[in-house]
Amino acid sequence: MSTIKQFQVTFDCAEPQRVxxxxxxxxxxxxxxxxxEFATWDDFNRAQPLEEQDSWAVCKDPSGVGPRMYFQRVPEGKVAKNRLHLDVRxxxxxxxxxxxxxxxxxxxxxxxxxxxxxxxxxADDENESCIVMQDVEGNEFCLD
Structure with a gap:
């Protein structure tokens, strides 16, 4: 039996705070x-080395049910279709x-x-309707 109880979804992106x-x-x-030790995230960022400022961001489900989401800055842009995507229900x-x-x-x-x-x-004979979308940096997701 697995000991894993939670997971995090991580996005590679250019602008972590925006995403x-x-x-x-x-x-x-x-x-x-x-x-x-910091009053705000801006205070935290200013305390980091310049190359690490605004290099990541986090958001979480306030109910604690959904997965934590982590956004990390990477130098390369998105070049192909996601191999994994979120379905927003x-x-x-x-x-x-x-x-x-x-x-x-x-x-x-x-x-x-x-x-x-x-x-x-x-919708057709087998599937209900859904809408394919992209987030602010082009990552695909579905509304279903």
Missing amino acids: ARFWCEVLGYVVPPPPE AGTGLVGEERLATLEAECARLVALGAVHVRTMV
């Missing part, structure tokens, strides 16, 4: 408080037109935050 803010808004997550339990309307409303909210609508996949 973390986006995902906080998408998921209702929060940025945890800074280390005890906005339409759970809904079907047909009600589901599609709910997904489209959430899509509009996320586009206003900087996401990109890639395509809408309308």
Whole structure:
């Protein structure tokens, strides 16, 4: 039996704070408080060596149920489709037109935050509707 009880989702990105803010808004997550010896995250960043300032960010589920999300600055940009993506469960339990309307409303909210609508996949005989999107740095995710 595994001893692993939690996991973290890590994003490689160019602007960790920007991407973390986006995902906080998408998921209702929060940025945890800074280390005890710092009043703010800005104070923490100013205390770091220049090359490490703003090099990472974290957001977490305030209920403690969802995984912690970690965003780390990397020098290279995104060049290919993600091999792993998040499914943001906005339409759970809904079907047909009600589901599609709910997904489209959430899509509009996320586009206003900087996401990109890639395509809408309308329900067929086997699958319910979902919407493929990209976050503020082009990482794919699905609204389903």
